[in-house]
Amino acid sequence: MSEVSDIQKIVTSGACIGCGLCTGVSDDITMVRTSSGLERPKAARAPDMADINHACPALHIEGLSDGEASAPFHPVWGHLDHNFIGWAGDPAIRHQGSTGGVLSALAKFMLDTGKVDFILDVAPAPNAPARTTYRITESWSDAGGSRYGPAAPLAGLPEAEARAKRGQRFAFIGKPCDVSAIRLLAQKQVWLKDALAYRLTIMCGGASEFSKTADLLANWGVAEDELAEFRYRGYGNPGPTTATLKSGETLQTTYQALWEDETAWAIQHRCKICADAIGMAADIVSFDVWPDANPVGEDDGFNGVITRTPKGTALVDEALATGALIHNRDIGPDDLESFQPHQSRKRRVVWARLAGQRAAGCIAPKTSNLGVKALAQETDWHVLMTQAKGTRDRLKAGRGTEEAP
Numbered sequence: 001m002s003e004v005s006d007i008q009k010i011v012t013s014g015a016c017i018g019c020g021l022c023t024g025v026s027d028d029i030t031m032v033r034t035s036s037g038l039e040r041p042k043a044a045r046a047p048d049m050a051d052i053n054h055a056c057p058a059l060h061i062e063g064l065s066d067g068e069a070s071a072p073f074h075p076v077w078g079h080l081d082h083n084f085i086g087w088a089g090d091p092a093i094r095h096q097g098s099t100g101g102v103l104s105a106l107a108k109f110m111l112d113t114g115k116v117d118f119i120l121d122v123a124p125a126p127n128a129p130a131r132t133t134y135r136i137t138e139s140w141s142d143a144g145g146s147r148y149g150p151a152a153p154l155a156g157l158p159e160a161e162a163r164a165k166r167g168q169r170f171a172f173i174g175k176p177c178d179v180s181a182i183r184l185l186a187q188k189q190v191w192l193k194d195a196l197a198y199r200l201t202i203m204c205g206g207a208s209e210f211s212k213t214a215d216l217l218a219n220w221g222v223a224e225d226e227l228a229e230f231r232y233r234g235y236g237n238p239g240p241t242t243a244t245l246k247s248g249e250t251l252q253t254t255y256q257a258l259w260e261d262e263t264a265w266a267i268q269h270r271c272k273i274c275a276d277a278i279g280m281a282a283d284i285v286s287f288d289v290w291p292d293a294n295p296v297g298e299d300d301g302f303n304g305v306i307t308r309t310p311k312g313t314a315l316v317d318e319a320l321a322t323g324a325l326i327h328n329r330d331i332g333p334d335d336l337e338s339f340q341p342h343q344s345r346k347r348r349v350v351w352a353r354l355a356g357q358r359a360a361g362c363i364a365p366k367t368s369n370l371g372v373k374a375l376a377q378e379t380d381w382h383v384l385m386t387q388a389k390g391t392r393d394r395l396k397a398g399r400g401t402e403e404a405p
Helices: 007-012 021-025 050-055 091-096 102-112 153-164 176-186 190-195 211-220 310-322 333-339 341-359 372-377 381-396
Strands: 029-033 039-043 060-062 083-088 118-125 128-137 170-174 196-202 227-231 241-245 250-253 284-287 303-307 325-330 366-368
Touching (some): 050 060, 050 176, 083 091, 083 102, 102 196, 128 153, 284 310, 333 341
Parallel strands (some): 118 170, 170 196
Antiparallel strands (some): 227 241, 241 250
16 A cells, blocks of 8 residues: 655645545644645644555545445446436435435435434535535535535544534445545544444546636636525536526526536546546445436436445335335446446556556555456556556646645
8 A cells, every 4th residue: 555654745746636534534634725726635744644544545545345245346337236227206306416316315315214313425615605615414405416626525524523422423425535535544443433324426527626617607707706606517407507696696507518628627637547436435326327428408317326235225225115216227237338438448547547657756546446457457558558658748747746735
């Protein structure tokens, strides 16, 4: 496993995703916003790095072991147990949530049935709704929705720990890298092992910088402090991107227009070397099911769902039995290739990208239980060399590395 003694080395290597794990476990570290709008750690003094070295997704990404999982391991898609297309049983949740509202429906179901006392996830920042912050909630009234931009959900761990000391249990909803981090941290911190009931995630297309949102607001002639609310999608599938101003004025664009030029999203470098964007450490994964990953117009909203563990399967099955979720049809690996082709392509070459990261002298995460080396061994050697060299050369040219905050 990669180990470091200086938190800033993780940042300058372009390996940090800004998840907030380090500030969640150390009082010596705070998250600060960089000039490009990223969330990055800054240490006031040398922190204890033991738990960070074990769980930080810049250093270690680990999927479920076969003993934790409830189904065999598929070489591309990981452990697949109950896999289907579905949506929230409550029409309002389905309409408001991203695509079919499955994660929102499960969050509400867990709270309503007392399976957990609170949810730790992300939501619009109260005084800056285009930005994202962690959220702890005991009653589900509104979905946070998709958030495209920097977020540090694990900065909420100290508040979660304080609640855990009062006997409360919780579910965590975050990106796959966040889920890997919290699972690994639970191996080291007893309170977290006891209090963390469920891990839920998405299939992730990458965490963008804030620049695309800033450009959209600039094109509209809107300053951030004029915003009362900002939603990237939802209220339809995929639904519009909507800015509601304090003046009451509403501005909108379509999801398709927002994503028309994907190069403008400036995905963070860590996402380009991500060995797990499909939630291989989660109990439950929810994802978009548009053919070839592209929405065509608007519809009522559908999610793909994968359960990976016995407790994840039991939770989903109970939600289906009570009507909190609706089952449409079962799906398999061929469907996943159709819905998420970019994930399959990336998993086949990411081992080479990680090699290129190391060849540039930068930190790269160790991977466990993800199968990426085996996939690389089935991939054309020339493709792997191109991917490794491209990653190395970009870093050597300063594209991907960062200044310390």
